[in-house]
Amino acid sequence: MCDIISFDEARRILQERPAWFLARPEPYNPAPKRPGQCPICGYPQGTPGFLVADVPVGHPLFGVLIRCPACWNGYLPEYLRKISGLSPTMLNWRLENIVAEDGLQEATRAAWQFIKRPVGWLTLWGSFGTGKTFILACIINALRDRQIAGMYIVAPEFLDRLRATYEPDTPIGFNKLFAQVRDIPVLALDELGQVQATDWANDKLFQLLDYRYRHRLGTVIALHFDPAGKAVPPQFPLRFQAILSRIKEFPVVELSGGDVRGLLRQEAHND
Ligand SMILES: [Zn+2]
Structure with missing residues (x-):
């Protein structure tokens, strides 16, 4: 059973580390996102996805699922502007x-x-x-x-x-x-x-x-x-x-x- 936390909570724990330190969960797949996939987590649009933090074993975020801020918190327009x-x-x-x-x-x-x-x-x-x-x-x-x-x-x-x-x-x-x-x-x-x-x-x-x-x-x-x-x-x-x-x-x-x-x-x- 994995812990699930919000993106804001993850950001608080990561402190200054920016969002791109977050990768999609297992299996880690650096394949490009396609139109129709959430550009942050890679889940199909309409399926709220998760991220995992790219952190070493023992880190408080290791193995924790983080709610994708685009899918769960309406962060997508801001992300699209930033990127x-x-x-x-x-x-x-x-x-x-x-x-x-x-x-x-x-x-x-x-x-x-x-x-x-x-x-x-x-x-x-x-x-x-x-x-x-x-x-x-x-x-x-x-x-x-x-x-x-x-x-x-x-x-x-x-x-x-x-x-x-x-x-x-x-x-x-x-x-x-x-x-x-x-x-x-x-x-x-x-x-x-x-x-x-x-x-x-x-x-x-x-x-x-x-x-x-x-x-x-x-x-x-x-x-x-x-x-x-x-x-x-x-x-x-x-x-x-x-x-x-x-x-x-x-x-x-x-x-x-x-x-x-x-x-x-x-x-x-x-x-
Ligand atoms: Zn997403």
């Missing part, structure tokens, strides 16, 4: 705000298609200021409405954070940070082409994207060049070519509308 990686302004960006003059019609259609069935990849490409970031954030926001967890990351910043986990005394280790991004049901990956193409960076990005490709996890990628064109920046080595060939198996949409700063201003104004 989204979006700034307060970006959390308000909505596909519904796009009008014809913005020149984003094709991208908007592709985004709605993806939101309807957020598996596999979608790639948006266009030069700077064409609205790629805007569409990525809108997709994550529309998925939040459907209780699906999505995360927006800027590829070079994510690699910096990953690298920083090698420093001593970092609050989150490499494996946990990497798994958090690798396993998120939907990942919006901005500025993939702007990564400093070191061997290490290429390795990590390849691992991340290869995993998401093999599991058909929803992944939206923004690039500043045409992945099908000959103009692939020469600094990208072979592993990046492997990513590009996978990108081309899924929809690729060009954003050619030009400047969307008006749209962003209007949105920021509505805050």
Whole structure:
């Protein structure tokens, strides 16, 4: 017989240790959560699930079942906001705000298609200021409405954070940070082409994207060049070519509308 306690009680016992120290119960299965599963505990939506704390034998929380805060306490909207990686302004960006003059019609259609069935990849490409970031954030926001967890990351910043986990005394280790991004049901990956193409960076990005490709996890990628064109920046080595060939198996949409700063201003104004 296991003890069952609330999430708040577990948090009190864990003190400063954040929620990601909690893993789903036996058998511990780090498999990615799917749309239709609670993004925190992994139980099917509608079945209130439990978590266990990732603690050593002898710890007061060892072997204790913790009520999932999303399933039991309505914490899901807050969790989806926190995990989204979006700034307060970006959390308000909505596909519904796009009008014809913005020149984003094709991208908007592709985004709605993806939101309807957020598996596999979608790639948006266009030069700077064409609205790629805007569409990525809108997709994550529309998925939040459907209780699906999505995360927006800027590829070079994510690699910096990953690298920083090698420093001593970092609050989150490499494996946990990497798994958090690798396993998120939907990942919006901005500025993939702007990564400093070191061997290490290429390795990590390849691992991340290869995993998401093999599991058909929803992944939206923004690039500043045409992945099908000959103009692939020469600094990208072979592993990046492997990513590009996978990108081309899924929809690729060009954003050619030009400047969307008006749209962003209007949105920021509505805050
Ligand atoms: Zn849950």
